[in-house]
Amino acid sequence: xxxxxxxxxxSLFLSAVLxxxxxxxxxxxRHPVIIFMCIxxxxxAANLALVAFNDYHYSxxxxxxxxxxxxxxxxxxxAAEVAVGLAIIVALFKRRERVDVDEINLLRG
Amino acid sequence: xxxxxxxxxxxxxxxxxxxxxxxxxxNPVHSVLWLVVNxxxxxxxxxxxxxxxxxAIQLIVYAxxxxxxxxxxxxxxxxxxxxxxxxxxxxxxxxxxxxxxVAFLLLIIWGVGASGMGIVFxxxxxxxxxxATDLTAGAGMGDPRPLGxxxxxxxxxxxxxxxxxxxxxxxxxxxVARDLKSEGRAIVPETAPVVSDEDDEQEVLx
Amino acid sequence: MPQDILLILxxxxxxxxxxxxxxxxxxxxxxxxxSWFQWRVGPNRVGPWGLFQPIADGVKAILKxxxxxxxxxxxxxxxxxxxxxxxxxxxxxxxxxxERVFLTDLPIAVLVFLGLSSLAAYxxxxxxxxxxxxxxxxxxxxxxxxxxxxxxxxxxxxxxxxMIVGSLKITDIGNIYRAExxxxxxxxxxxPAGVLFLVSAxxxxxxxxxxxxxxxxxxxxxxxxxxxxxxxxxxxxxxxMGMSAMCAIAVHFFxxxxxxxxxxxxxxxxxxxxxxxxxxxxxxPQEGYWTVVSLSALGLSTTLTFVAKTLFLIxxxxxxxxxxxxxxxxxxxxxxxxxxxPAGLVLVFLAALFVVLMPDLxxxxxxxxxxxxxxxx
Numbered sequence: 001x002x003x004x005x006x007x008x009x010x011s012l013f014l015s016a017v018l019x020x021x022x023x024x025x026x027x028x029x030r031h032p033v034i035i036f037m038c039i040x041x042x043x044x045a046a047n048l049a050l051v052a053f054n055d056y057h058y059s060x061x062x063x064x065x066x067x068x069x070x071x072x073x074x075x076x077x078x079a080a081e082v083a084v085g086l087a088i089i090v091a092l093f094k095r096r097e098r099v100d101v102d103e104i105n106l107l108r109g
Numbered sequence: 110x111x112x113x114x115x116x117x118x119x120x121x122x123x124x125x126x127x128x129x130x131x132x133x134x135x136n137p138v139h140s141v142l143w144l145v146v147n148x149x150x151x152x153x154x155x156x157x158x159x160x161x162x163x164x165a166i167q168l169i170v171y172a173x174x175x176x177x178x179x180x181x182x183x184x185x186x187x188x189x190x191x192x193x194x195x196x197x198x199x200x201x202x203x204x205x206x207x208x209x210x211v212a213f214l215l216l217i218i219w220g221v222g223a224s225g226m227g228i229v230f231x232x233x234x235x236x237x238x239x240x241a242t243d244l245t246a247g248a249g250m251g252d253p254r255p256l257g258x259x260x261x262x263x264x265x266x267x268x269x270x271x272x273x274x275x276x277x278x279x280x281x282x283x284x285v286a287r288d289l290k291s292e293g294r295a296i297v298p299e300t301a302p303v304v305s306d307e308d309d310e311q312e313v314l315x
Numbered sequence: 316m317p318q319d320i321l322l323i324l325x326x327x328x329x330x331x332x333x334x335x336x337x338x339x340x341x342x343x344x345x346x347x348x349x350s351w352f353q354w355r356v357g358p359n360r361v362g363p364w365g366l367f368q369p370i371a372d373g374v375k376a377i378l379k380x381x382x383x384x385x386x387x388x389x390x391x392x393x394x395x396x397x398x399x400x401x402x403x404x405x406x407x408x409x410x411x412x413x414e415r416v417f418l419t420d421l422p423i424a425v426l427v428f429l430g431l432s433s434l435a436a437y438x439x440x441x442x443x444x445x446x447x448x449x450x451x452x453x454x455x456x457x458x459x460x461x462x463x464x465x466x467x468x469x470x471x472x473x474x475x476x477x478m479i480v481g482s483l484k485i486t487d488i489g490n491i492y493r494a495e496x497x498x499x500x501x502x503x504x505x506x507p508a509g510v511l512f513l514v515s516a517x518x519x520x521x522x523x524x525x526x527x528x529x530x531x532x533x534x535x536x537x538x539x540x541x542x543x544x545x546x547x548x549x550x551x552x553x554x555x556m557g558m559s560a561m562c563a564i565a566v567h568f569f570x571x572x573x574x575x576x577x578x579x580x581x582x583x584x585x586x587x588x589x590x591x592x593x594x595x596x597x598x599x600p601q602e603g604y605w606t607v608v609s610l611s612a613l614g615l616s617t618t619l620t621f622v623a624k625t626l627f628l629i630x631x632x633x634x635x636x637x638x639x640x641x642x643x644x645x646x647x648x649x650x651x652x653x654x655x656x657p658a659g660l661v662l663v664f665l666a667a668l669f670v671v672l673m674p675d676l677x678x679x680x681x682x683x684x685x686x687x688x689x690x691x692x
Contacts, residue, residue: 007117007157012221014121014154018147020214021128027206033137033183037144040175041128044151047163055158065259068160072260075163075170076271080278082175086182087282093186138444142391145437165426173433174463177440181459184444184452252422253483 011052019045032089036082043078047071113157120157123150137183145176162253326418327408334407334556339369341555345633352637376548384446384541391445396542396549399438403556406431410563411486413573413618425483428564429470432519435557436462439521439528442550443538454537457644458528461518464651465525468515471659475508476568478666485567492571498673504665509569511658513628516561518651520554523636527644562628566621570628573621 018041025038054067124147131143152167260268343358343365350357359365383392409424409431411417421427436458443455476488479501491501518525529537539550566572642650 007113010117010121011154011158013218014124016214016217016221017125018128020210020217021125021132023213024206024210025132027210028203029132031137033179034140037131037140037179040171041131041144041147044148044171048151048154051155051158051160051163054160063255065256066263068163068256069260069264071155071160071163072166072256073264073267073271075166077274079170079175080275082178083278083282084285086178087286090182090186090286093182136388138388138391142441161421161423162426165423165430168430169426169433173430173436173466177433177436177459177463180440181456184456184459253426 008052008056011048015045015049015052018042018048032092036085036089040078040082043074047074050074117154117157120150120153123147124154138180141176141179141183144179145172148172148176160256162256323418330408330418331404334404334559335552337559338552338555339373341559341629342372342551343369344629345636348630348633349637352634373548377545379544381544381546382541384448386447387541388445388447391441392541393546395438395442395445396546396553397438398441399435399553400549400556402431402435402438403553403560406435406560407556407563409485410560410567411573412563412621413614413616416614416618417486420484420486422482422484424485425473425477428560429466429473432469432557432561433462433466435553438550438553439538442542443528446538446541448541450534451538451540454528454530454534454540457530458521458538461521461525461527461647461651464648465515465518465655468511468651468655468659469519471656471663472508472512472515473564473568475504475662475666478663478670479504481670485564485572488568489572489574492574500669500673504662504669505569507658508662508666509565511655511662512565512569513631515655516558516565517632517635518647520557520561522554522558522632524639524642525647526641527647530641532641558632559625559629562625562632563621565628566624570624573617573624575616575620 022038022042022045025041026035029035029038050067050071052067054065054071057067058064127143127147127150131140131147134140134143148167148171152164152172155161155167156164346368347357347365357365358368361367361371383389406428408418409421409428411420439458439462440455443451443453443458446452476491477483480488480491482488491497491505521528527537528534529539531537534540539547542550
């Protein structure tokens with residue numbers, strides 16, 4: 001049993017723990033920015049699992065790097081998501097003093 | 110224990126501590142910084158998993174660009190004195206959330222264990238063939254070219270679509286964050302020709 | 316393995332010592348150069364020609380009283396100078412300084428360099444925010460916007476040589492400039508890309524036409540207004556190290572790195588390399604001792620070339636500081652987004668055209684890997 005395969009299985013559990021912390025944050029926090037950051041944490045936990053799977057399934061016979069490519073795409077899409085999400089939050093801050101996800105229930109400002 | 114394993118445990122500890130720190134910090138700026146620490150430690154774990162390009166991209170995009178944007182918004186719009194967003198909206202939300210989350214975590218771990226992955230994953234599929242040894246045997250540790258080949262051969266279409274998505278997101282963000290009411294006196298000065306400025310003034314005067 | 320680690324440690328210590336000395340004498344050089352531009356004398360009292368002035372400055376900075384504002388966010392206030400200082404030093408560890416003289420030569424050095432240059436901004440941002448001072452805070456906000464905007468120009472400019480060579484390794488980049496692979500047509504993209512890089516680097520390190528985060532006529536001294544003593548001194552240290560690292564990268568990407576100039580199609584590096592770097596070819600098989608001597612001669616000559624080129628770029632930075640007035644903030648943003656970014660995109664497009672039209676480019680860096688192994692199923 002080599003050290004690297006220990007790292008792979010450990011990374012899966014680390015990914016689970018980080019994802020759970022992100023879920024907890026979405027459940028107990030009310031500020032949109034903090035919730036948004038927790039979503040980013042969950043995305044990163046998923047990325048970690050993808051990279052770990054890639055490391056495990058790589059072989060000479062089939063040198064696939066799909067896991068890393070997916071993680072790459074996730075990062076790119078997360079960048080787009082953050083740009084739009086933060087723009088919405090900025091628009092909210094401009095319209096009202098107090099921002100609370102429980103009070104945002106209208107589609108128009 | 111090899112250097113990789115020691116490094117992994119160190120980074121994993123930092124990642125968990127910083128994730129909890131992000132959640133429990135009272136000051137939103139501290140939250141953002143804890144998340145930066147978390148993303149940096151994840152970047153090092155990617156490096157341990159022989160994903161050097163993702164290590165660099167994580168540093169540039171996540172730690173360097175996305176979190177700086179978060180920091181900008183938090184510094185600009187959130188008062189560090191405001192505490193009301195820390196209080197849960199419902200009674201017992203914290204306790205209930207904690208219980209549900211622990212249940213969720215146990216579910217995932219049980220799932221991994223029940224599928225036998227926890228055990229299978231301790232032995233490589235093909236003995237001696239791993240990403241790390243392969244890359245080191247090639248053009249040296251951390252060669253970015255394999256990922257490039259894979260990305261631009263098998264995944265060209267998703268890659269190009271991602272660029273389109275980024276463009277759309279950029280335009281969308283501009284439109285959403287634009288302040289329609291104070292358009293005339295925007296912070297960014299007008300680049301429109303002088304004639305239209307005069308028009309605006311006349312409208313205001315009228 | 317232990318010898319390897321020891322070797323890395325020794326090289327690291329040498330790097331730090333050299334960098335700190337270089338920083339001290341860069342401040343001296345900048346003061347002398349500025350005074351020369353401004354028709355005055357400059358520091359000339361401590362030691363011969365004022366050469367001990369940096370030491371006096373250092374002692375003074377250390378002995379000053381250390382003040383921490385009461386309302387400051389203590390932890391971040393203390394971490395901020397460390398971040399900006401250590402990020403700049405780490406950048407230096409990525410850069411080779413001579414033929415076979417380097418601390419690391421990573422295959423993804425360019426990406427790591429870009430990542431570090433964006434992480435260095437956290438030092439400035441946190442310093443400004445944690446001081447709880449309006450002026451410092453304005454400096455921090457300006458720094459965020461400026462760094463995000465000019466990073467794009469920086470990255471796009473670096474991508475031009477990277478695309479031509481087909482490698483992210485810094486020592487491979489120099490291969491464009493070797494006499495046998497150089498093509499005059501490269502100048503059409505490399506020259507504008509070099510200018511673009513230098514301008515973006517100036518903004519990224521907040522040098523004078525772009526020093527809005529510290530702008531003393533509007534913000535006292537901006538983000539480090541509340542800092543004193545050694546903690547204050549660490550910001551200029553980070554700034555100078557960052558500037559030198561940017562210049563060093565610019566030398567590698569746009570001025571031929573540590574290669575000696577090629578005269579009339581004869582590459583002096585190869586020439587020196589033939590005589591002193593490859594003694595076996597000239598004098599027949601040599602013993603180990605002579606190989607060491609000749610290799611160090613090659614390393615020394617290339618290192619000196621590299622230092623001279625870097626110093627030349629640093630002097631250009633100082634020249635610009637002495638002659639150019641500061642941008643207004645909106646001009647800064649417009650320049651970054653409406654001039655540099657489109658220019659960078661056009662250059663990357665042109666470089667892509669080069670790669671398509673002239674497939675055998677860049678000193679054969681692409682062909683060093685077993686490509687067939689990675690072709691998909």
